[in-house]
Amino acid sequence: MTDPSPAPAPTDRREFVKCASCAIGGAIGLLPMAAGVYVAIDPIRQGGGPSSVGDGFLRLAMLEDLPVGGAPVKFSIVSDKADKWSRYSQVPIGAVYLQQTKPGEVVAFNTVCPHLGCFVDYRASQKDFFCPCHNSNFNLSGALLSGVSPRGMDTLEVAVRNGREVWVKFQTFKANQAEKIPANS
Amino acid sequence: MFKKLKPLQDWIEHRTGAGKLAQEALYENIPGGSRWRYVWGSTLTFTLAVQFITGIVLWMGYAPSATSAWESVYYMQERVSGGWFLRGLHHWTAQVMTVLLVLHLMQVVIDGAYKAPREVNFWFGVILLQLVLALSLTGYLLPWDQKGYWATKVATDILGSTPLVGPYLKELVLGGADYGHHTLTRFFALHAGVLPGLVIALTAGHIYLFRRHGITPKKPLKKPDEYFWPEQVLKDAVACLAVLATVLFFVVRHHGADLGAPADPSSNYPARPDWYFLFLFQFLKYFPGHWEVLGAIVIPGIVMGLIFLMPILGQWKLGHRFNLGLLCAVLIGAGSLTAIALREDASNATYQSGVSHAANDAAVVKDLARSRGGIPPEGALSLLQGPKLFAQHCASCHAFDGHNGLLAKLTAPQSAPDLKGFASREYLADLLEPARFRSSKFFGNTKHANGKMAKFLDKHAADFAGESKADLAKVIEAISAEAKLRSQQQVDVRDAARIQEGRKLFETLGCTDCHSLGKWDPDDATAPDLTGYGSRDWMLSLLHDPSHARFYGEKNDRMPAFGKDEKLSGQQLGRIVDWLRGD
Incomplete structure (x- = not known):
């Protein structure tokens, strides 16, 4: 037990037993912990977002649906979506504002505020975009007029195909950054 | 370097008394010195800790509903890197825990550690035993695969046959008249909330009472007394290491834990409980009709009651021998029934073909989930409908990759x-x-x-x-x-x-x-x-x-x-x- 023995052998043994206890105890505790942490951080390892089929453009509207020089019109983005084990066909994944600035020229904005991801409203009375969360507002070109957003509204690539079909490449971008960086990069 | 930390150590000690607590824990006296036979309690505490750690992380990936439970477990097992290992640790530690519980009980009864003044602690232990079995039972359903679904159906039907309160109890447990979303949410709440909470509380009480009365030394004492630290700690650690090695052996051998085909109420899957309940399943075969309640509830209830009463019975002159005899009878009885059940199944062609069909279904559905880029929202079972209908209606003439759509050989030439x-x-x-x-x-x-x-x-x-x-x-x-x-x-x-x-x-x-x-x-x-x-x-x-x-x-x-x-x-x-x- 605790009686200090003058012989070195028992003390050596006791030290060995202490070390061995700590080593084994540490190892057996560490293994399940490590396995748990490794699995828990899986989302960071997986990274990236869902990949889209084709060129990523979706047909959203016809030119005649958009008044020239008029108010932006909101369109839901409906697409196939994969989420962990599930695959969904044709579910809403976001929305865009489309605006025909000149005949045949369309601009598209993601409806999400670049600040912290709230849904930005179009205010017909003020003719602007307004984020109801932290009061950022943007003009119809998407530029920041006032408020805390680090950048203007996120524009999306638009293509007018076959004369009147409006196709948009829907993307989301990282929140609260001065630069527009795709969210899945 | 450590000297510099002394003021911090003192500060913490003054506020929390943690050091004193550790001191008390480590320097508990063990009459007759450390022994291998005292390790079982520690191994159980260790397995419990493993279950908490692995369980919480599994929880992060589990979605309890009839159309997402199997699917989320599939994702954990097949798609999350290391997921199979974590799931395997949880599954096999649960199995090993059942064995350790029996060993711990045997050691306590054989050494007479249930006798005064340790009766209450013995009861705590018996309740803990039942809580752990309840954890096994509830956990078995959660993957919502054929195995768990059908086994648990039998278990809840037994519950339903309890006189008077049975039907109400069953509905409460199932969250309704039949199996569905709420069966899973309730089983999950029991498995991950209520039962672990009770286990923590009772384990704390169990360890407190154990420390209060000290270890029951096996006489005659062969060595001088020792402190718990470090000799007994080393023995406990080595035993835990052996437990972990056993678990790892099974985890690696089975690549985690088996996940059968998704629960299908329309299939003829042969229901079997997990191996540690197989003796009860076999026992029921001897109680036809309305006698079943005897085999399912009354007799197991009496046996549990007698085990519970061991500390009282032990006070009689021949009490300890009676208790030993009872324990032997229960273990030999359960062992024999398990062996009979396994032997009957081994020679039961219907059971064997049911199991192999289910394994084929599982392989088909996992392959579909992978190759189709995910599972539709109505659940994995829907993925199996196509091949099942093909096997039933088309495979008498057509083949699919040389089989019937469900990996079974064709019964007629194509x-x-x-x-x-x-x-x-x-x-x-x-x-x-x-x-x-x-x-x-x-x-x-x-x-x-x-x-x-x-x-x-x-x-x-x-x-x-x-x-x-x-x-x-x-x-x-x-x-x-x-x-x-x-x-x-x-x-x-x-x-x-x-x-x-x-x-x-x-x-x-x-x-x-x-x-x-x-x-x-x-x-x-x-x-x-x-x-x-x-x-x-x-x-x-x-x-x-x-x-x-x-x-x-x-x-x-x-x-x-x-x-x-x-x-x-x-x-x-x-x-x-x-x-x-x-x-």
């Missing part, structure tokens, strides 16, 4: 084409080899074996293998593109020009003498219309009525009109077609 990869480029290229066309893989056992198509292929064999080889490839690409297969989405876009060319060559090569492509003309057609060949609509129309002039007409060889004759509903036909097309 008389119609193997439909694996139907309408794909590879399928068509294979089909249009004259020798292959006549082989049993395609039309060899049908009357088309010597029909116009076979003769056409023979006649042009040299040309198709030589000069027109490249043209034929384009025609194949054009016909295959009609199917709009998901697996060919990218190549169909890439080869758009070749496909356009192929459509023109369709006529050049003489296909239009019998077939049509692009526009079907009822007056001109003598062979199936290939407009939209292999597409969902085309296949549904063919299944509706293969004898329709658009398809085989009068030349149809035995293929039933599944839709027209109402053999299968439109929805069922859709399931088969979606599965064949890989949608």
Whole structure:
């Protein structure tokens, strides 16, 4: 037990037993912990977002649906979506504002505020975009007029195909950054 | 360096007393010194800790509902890296824990550690034993696979047969009259909330009472007294290491834990509980009809009651011997019943085939979940509907990759084409080899074996293998593109020009003498219309009525009109077609 023995052998043994206890105890505790942490951080390892089929453009509207020089019109983005084990066909994944600035020229904005991801409203009375969360507002070109957003509204690539079909490449971008960086990069 | 930390250590000690607590914990006296027989309690505490750690992380990936439980466990097992290992640790530690519980109980009874003043602690232990068994039972259902589903159904039906309160208890546990979403949410709340909470509280009490009364030394004492630290700690640590090694052995051998096919109330899966409840399952076979309550509840209840009363019974002169006898009888009885159950199952052909079918279903559904890029929102069971219907209605003539759609050998020789990869480029290229066309893989056992198509292929064999080889490839690409297969989405876009060319060559090569492509003309057609060949609509129309002039007409060889004759509903036909097309 605790009686200090003058012989070195028992003390050596006791030290060995202490070390061995700590080593084994540490190892057996560490293994399940490590396995748990490794699995828990899986989302960071997986990274990236869902990949889209084709060129990523979706047909959203016809030119005649958009008044020239008029108010932006909101369109839901409906697409196939994969989420962990599930695959969904044709579910809403976001929305865009489309605006025909000149005949045949369309601009598209993601409806999400670049600040912290709230849904930005179009205010017909003020003719602007307004984020109801932290009061950022943007003009119809998407530029920041006032408020805390680090950048203007996120524009999306638009293509007018076959004369009147409006196709948009829907993307989301990282929140609260001065630069527009795709969210899945 | 450590000296510098002294003030911090003192500060913490003054505020919390943690050091003193550790001191007390480590320097507990063990009369007669450390011994291997005292390790069981520590191994159980260790396994409990492993279950908490692994359980919490599994919780992060688990979605309790009838259409997401199996699916989320599948994702953890197959797609999350290291997920199988974590799941395996949790599963196999639970199994080992059951064994350790029995060993711990044996040690306590044999050493008489239940006697005064340790009665209350013994009762704590018996309750803990039951809580751990309840954790095993609730955990078994959570993957919502065939095994867990059917076993738990038996268990809850037993609960339902309890006199008076049974039906109410059952409904409470199931969260309704039948199995569904709320069965899982309730089982999960029990498994991850209520039961672990009780286990923590009782384990704390158990350890407190153990420390209060000290260890029950095995007499005669052979060595001088020792402190718990470090000699006993080392023995405990080595024992825990052995436990972990055992667990790891099974985890690696089984690549985690088994996940069967998703729960299917319409299947004939042979229900069996996990091995540690197998003795109770076997026991029930000896209690027919209304005697069942005796085997299911009364007798196990009496035995549990007697175990509970061991500290009281032990006070009698022969009490300890009675307790030893009881423990021996229970263990030998349970062991024998388990052995009988295992032997009966080993020689039970129905059970064996049920298990192997279920394993095939599991392999098929996992493969579909992977190859289809996920599971539809209605759950994994829906993925199995296509191959199941195929096995039942189509596999008497057709094969799928040489099997019946569910990996089982065909019961009759295949008389119609193997439909694996139907309408794909590879399928068509294979089909249009004259020798292959006549082989049993395609039309060899049908009357088309010597029909116009076979003769056409023979006649042009040299040309198709030589000069027109490249043209034929384009025609194949054009016909295959009609199917709009998901697996060919990218190549169909890439080869758009070749496909356009192929459509023109369709006529050049003489296909239009019998077939049509692009526009079907009822007056001109003598062979199936290939407009939209292999597409969902085309296949549904063919299944509706293969004898329709658009398809085989009068030349149809035995293929039933599944839709027209109402053999299968439109929805069922859709399931088969979606599965064949890989949608």
